[in-house]
Amino acid sequence: MNILLEGIFYNGHGLAEGNRNLLRILDQAGYRVRIKVRDPSDKYKVLHPKEIDYISSFESNSLPTNDVYLYNWIGSFARINPDFRINIARTTFETDRIPDSWVQELNKFDEVWVQSRFNEMTFTSSGVKVPLHLIPNFFDYRGFSPEGPALSLPITESFKFLSVFDLKKRKGYDLLLQAFLNEFSQEDQTALVIKLRDSRQTDIIEQFIHSHPKAKRKRPGIYIIDHMLVPSDIASLYRACDAFVLPTRGEGWGRPFFEAMLMELPVIGTNWSGHTDFMNERNAYLVDIQGLVKISGNDNPICNGHYWAEPSIEDLQRKMRLVFDNRAEAKEKAKAAKQEISQMYNRRETAKKVIYEIEKYRR
Structure with missing residues (x-):
């Protein structure tokens, strides 16, 4: 053949x-x-x-x-x-x-x-x-092990959420930023690390942060990595963080979720679409959806007129706080998640x- x-x-x-x-x-x-x-x-x-x-x-x-x-x-x-x-x-x-x-x-x-x-x-x-x-x-599982070097990050906060995405509305970055800024403050000593594909997208993130009503002195830290990383550095980035979160509005598969689970990170994601093949209540933290909403004015016009999920910001905040407050329990769930998906x-x-x-x- x-x-x-x-x-x-x-x-x-x-x-x-x-x-x-x-x-x-x-x-x-x-x-x-x-x-x-x-x-x-x-x-x-x-x-x-x-x-x-x-x-x-x-x-x-x-x-x-x-x-x-x-x-x-x-x-x-x-x-x-x-x-x-x-x-x-x-x-x-x-x-x-x-x-x-x-x-x-x-x-x-x-x-x-x-x-x-x-x-x-x-x-x-x-x-x-x-x-x-x-x-x-x-x-290829070979490069994705929780053991190994962690990427050096200029971050002093003791707990780091990670999110990896292209800056598209489908990825729910607006919901993520709003939920994180709503729920946490500088007193929590937690940070959100955002990995983007290139630097042309950073202004949108920075403008969204600037427009949030929380006073600047009280906002938790948000750090942006806006350049391509080689595969080995991607694994090191996962090792440098404590949990993964992405309130996507729809995925065909959800590769970053899968990678984070292989790296034994607690994973928070929307309870809808392709990644629910391997994410469930036993091995992840699923965010409720408010329902399906009709798409209009999307950055990819081919989606207009279709429907996708609208994750609940309130439940996203609850799940992020749950992982933050119950780190040992979340870590045990993450270890079990890796075993489950590695077998399947x-x-x-x-x-x-x-x-x-x-x-x-x-x-």
């Missing part, structure tokens, strides 16, 4: 990391793979030279036969490749449905892979008729699912 794998591979996005891991799964299973790269300009930005050499070696591979075309990227650009015998699309979306423009194209594929039960439901209800298969996110979502089990779906076409 010869496979053409298309998507992003080189940048710091979770989809790129997923494709790197999927490439390794396919390669180690003995398939001959060529990759079609959607992010060539990012080739030398974040990865180690050895990783770059490994990935780029697949760009020029020749395929003796055109067996499987595997598209793993944004659904907006998904198109079948008629030169290949089998066409598989793997994509995700974070609202209560997928864009209408995706449906006709996805139905031209032989099958579609989704990351979560949430997407099984939203793709089906949107009109995707071809077979859907649940393949959890591709993840380890790379070997995910690789079995991938190989099974491909091999059925050989059979």
Whole structure:
């Protein structure tokens, strides 16, 4: 079975990391793979030279036969490749449905892979008729251990909440900032560490903080990391903090939640969408939602008219305070969470699912 794998591979996005891991799964299973790269300009930005050499070696591979075309990227650009015998699309979306423009194209594929039960439901209800298969996110556990160096941070507070996101309304950063500033003060000796992708987004955060009615002298510390980190520094950042929080309005999978749980951080997240596959009341702190709200004026217009969750600020404050006040209990829950997800979502089990779906076409 010869496979053409298309998507992003080189940048710091979770989809790129997923494709790197999927490439390794396919390669180690003995398939001959060529990759079609959607992010060539990012080739030398974040990865180690050895990783770059490994990935780029697949760009020029020749395929003796055109067996499987595997598209793993944004659904907006998904198109079948008629030169290949089998066409598989793997994509995700974070609202209560997928864009209408995706449906006709996805139905031209032989099958579609989704990351979560949430997407099984939203793709089906949107009109995707071809077979859907649940393949959890591709993840390399090796770099994510709570043991190891912690990133040095210029923070004096004794307790640090961490949040990792792109500055999009979907991520609920407005709710996070409001809840943190409402609930905590300088007397609590707690800080919120925000990891953004680039410095062009910091002004929005700073303006939101400045507009909060709490007096500046009483506000708890909020610290922004606004540049890309290499994978090893991401793990070190998790080690430097005490809990993870993200009141997202919708996720297809929720990669930062998963990473934080592997790092044995207590995790606070919204009780809706893709991450509830692996987050529950036993292993995390789920934030109630007020309901689903219609999206309008969104930074991504393709979402307008859809619905997503509106997390409760009051319950978010309660959950953050609960973790802050009950640190030993929260840490025990976090340790149990790592054991649970490591058993259910380890790379070997995910690789079995991938190989099974491909091999059925050989059979």
